[in-house]
Amino acid sequence: MAGPLSHIRILDLSRIMAGPWAGQILADLGADVIKVERAGVGDDTRRWGPPFLKDTEGNETKESGYYLCVNRGKRSIEVDLASNEGQNIIKELAKTSDIVLENFKVGTLERYGLSANDLKQINPKLIYCSVTGFGQNGPQAKDVAYDFMIQAMGGLMSVTGAADGSPGAGPQKVGIPIIDMMTGMYAAISVLAALAKRAENGEGDVIDIGMLDVATAMLANQGMNYLVSGNVPSRKGNKHPNIQPQDVFEVKDGHIVLAVGNDEQFERFSEALNKPEWSQDVRFSTNKERVNNLDVLHPLICDELKKQELRYWLDSFNVAKVPCGPINSVPMVLDEPQVKHREMLQYIDHPLAGKVPQIVSPMKFTNSPLKFDKAPPQLGENTSEILAELGIDGE
Template sequence: MTGPLKHIRVLDLSRIMAGPWAGQILADLGAEVIKVERAGVGDDTRKWGPPYMKDKDGNQTAESGYYLSVNRGKKSVEIDIASAEGQATVKALAAKSDIVLENFKVGTLERYGLGPDDLHAINPDLIFCSITGFGQDGPRAKDVAYDFMIQAMGGLMSVTGAPDNTPGGGPQKVGIPIVDIMTGMYAAISVLAALAERTQSGKGETIDIAMLDVATAMLANQAMNHLVSGDTPVRRGNKHPNIQPQDVFPVRDGHIVLAVGNDEQFQRFAAAIRRPDLAEDDRYATNRERVKNLDTLHPLICTQLGERDLADWIEIFGAQKVPCGPINTVPMVFAEEQVKHRQMLRDLPHPLSGTVPSVVSPMRFDRSALSFETPPPLLGEHTDEVLAKLGLTTEAND
């Protein structure tokens, strides 16, 4: 392995998305990530299809696209943690690991003798990170949670989607499991911070990450807009609540996204659409006034943009350094020249299909370059290898 974490071993007891996303980040950074899966069953997401990957002969496999998206670079070990033998194996792995990731319901691992106190007794240096829906304490601590419900509870759906009084208005979730992904990001940041602190203290750490906490933190500017004004943020469609013009605008042959971020950019934008007078109008000259007077500014912009095609505007705004872009479909994203140049999509070798496409990490390092050579593992693919290193046998965990 290469990467800045090539000296780190992670015991990943998590499943589905948030925990595995954190594990995949650490694997991308070079850590050895040992993914523990239920014997004969595996991670829940292995069955979250269609679609499923096809093998070299075009036959459908049991590897779902969902599972493949979040388990790159890991080693899969089948263990029955409900058995005494399985618990002994997890302890043996934890004794030689730096980090443990888990997202069981509160109290589950403690019942198996695998809670943070149990594992710290074996390995005091261990960074133990628990990821749950609601955290380790509080009135809902023991409740199960999924991304969709936390998007709702955490307020994200109240500010996402078209306004209630417009066609298609109403609550809308984000099109990806954004709370799961951000929870995984916060978990990865937390364990890396704990590793850094361990170099000073020599001590391990226990980390408590809750999806609802993450969703609350993600409200960011919308939360502060409410806290400083007392107003309740609402769904505005694609209109930014604080900066204008930032929206989806119709052009002659489709739509364009504009993200004009300051008054200087607005001056260049107004000149580009052949309405330089807008930047001199007191109603629109400053961002504060543009937000207040958006109801009159928006139709003026739409009128001008409707006179040309998308490609024309992309070229014009590009020359004027006005931030803009097309609304790409997922296939169009991978066809973008910049995305291709950055090699964000790569083919990894896979024992069933020959190769499997993978959207790789966006992190770039000069001295500790990341490598992407290991695909998401088959169920139990590395059981013999990993347990042999510990001097254990697979029979003890069957």
């Protein structure tokens, strides 16, 4: 596989989503990612279906959609970490690896002799990244965590959902495992930064990533809004807490998303609505006043937008250079001309299905273009191959 990390090997001991997401990012970048899976069982997500990939005859395989979304480009080896033989295999792999990714409960790999200290004695240049729910220390360090509960604990659900008192009010989770994915992103960024530092001083590093830490960092503008004002952020549905008008609005035949980001855009927006006087109104002329007077402005906008169909408004606002868009379903996203042009959906050869669809990496390099030619591996697909590379007999 090509890419800027084609000279890097990753020993991926992680499973489910956060760690494997980091591993897939690195695999997409060209790294040789060796996915270590529990013998006879494999990654938990292999069983997280339906749906499951169908083979060329239309029969269900054991490859779940969930597993397939996060393990592209890797090689799979089955290892029993509780056995001496399995532990020795991991140590041999660590000798030639640049990075270890793991998301076991705190203390588990230490019992197997596979902790950061253990493996760095074998390979001092190793970069060892641990991904857990709560980090390696603290009162909850040994607790198990899942994305959903961390979305709740980390405050994300307190600012996601319809406003209290409105229909459907109440906390909501994000529709994708966003904490897992962002944890994987932070893990990938961390190991790449450690690689850059190692190139300078020749030393490896140990990295500690906690999902609750990630969720806390993700509070971003909402967290700072609270720290600056002392006001607790609340759910506002689709309304932006700092910039207006930004919301979902009903039109004659559906809904439109508007993301008016500054005063100049609001002026063009007002003109497109045939309401140029709005941008001169002291209540609406600046973003600060639009936020303060949203209870007046919002119904005025709603009344105007209901007069025309979605296509009319999309065309009008695009001409006026006002950010807007339809609310696409997943198939509609994949059918967007821009998404097609950018080749975000690709099909990779698969031994069971013939081809497996993949929504690929958005990273596009000029000098080291990425290639997507290695499907998510079947359980243990590369065991013999990897053992042979280590000089270990497959039996």
